[in-house]
Amino acid sequence: MRVSGERFARGEKTSVIAKDLRVSERSVERWRRAWREGGATALASSGPAKSPKISEAQFAVLEEELGRGPAAHGWEDQRWTLERVKTAIARKFHVTCSISGVWRLLHRHGWSWQSPARRALERDELAVGLWKKDVWPQVEAPRRRSGPTSSSRARPGSR
Template sequence: MAALESGAVGSYRQAAEVFQVAERSVGSWWRAYQAGGREALAVKRTRRPGPHELIGEEERAVLFQAMADYTPEQLLIGGPLWTRPLVAELVRMVTGMVMTERGVGKWLRRHGFSPQRPDRRSYRQDQAKVTAWLRDEYPAIAAGAKAENAVVAWADQCGLRSDTAPPGRSWAPKGQTPIVRVNGHRFRVNIMSAIGSRGTLYFTVFTEKFTEKVFTAFLDRLARQAGRKVHVIADRHPVHRSKAVRAWLAVRFEPIPA
């Protein structure tokens, strides 16, 4: 523009040849410069609007908290690392929405996630939070259950493999490692269980993944076997807090807010 204004170049074509740009662009820039000065030449970068965020803020918080607190293996949906297919499965569990691997990758990057090599760290319970909950919140739950002649049940789920050696140590002569014979036919089952305050045990064994359908079926059986109102205490597993489970509870029971 300075060359055109000073007369160093006499035409759009000459300016295009000198500066190796398109002649049409020179004309557009010159007209913009004449109308608005240098500010009119600033490139206005506009971001194409992306797809509407279908996952709400509350569900997104549940998903990210689950990824921070658990591995896919602990949630009974996969191995030890969060991959795009397993995140897609987690999204389906919590929201009922089906996402492609590519879509999951874009969604994670949009919210500040990136694939990284994990560090090894021992798992420890936050004892301070547990103590505070037992001191401040649990007494009210227990008192309410007693007043209603209800059952308090502590629920959790885990997986068992046929080729897993039993935990603990076994005495043996020094230098002779003890051998535990395990089943060569590998298979895995999952267990959903709940134990009442008086020691009553409720459980179910299943081979499929732990989903809201499995959980609600277990709750239904638990209520029938107890024969009265049940206050279920569970962890922050995403299935426990999923939209489908909350809707199921709202119809049949009186859930305690998370």
């Protein structure tokens, strides 16, 4: 913590310390209470607030589980989603994570989102081509064109 017990021992006002450190007075009051109850050691940092919920050893086990595939964990298709990874973590380690926490965990370990390497077997290229040619131009909104009638008129006195 950035405040030492010396400032509390000198009797400095909470508002002065809060202003110097650019924190709320409530934070300084909480630190002062901790200092009174536990001394200077109580002011030591307890680490980052967002410490990982899963250790490196547990993540190695998780990677093995992910490698087994979603079907091994009861899902019918072979897609790992963040929700499914979250469920797998909860089942295996009895730890609850948020979706964003799962994303940060995977990203921190070099994982990224994946897109299929091949097209679906059911894809009908002829139908897709016809749709792009006939339907898409009707669905796509016409683009605005800039020109003399657009809002790019010259301002008075700018010529």
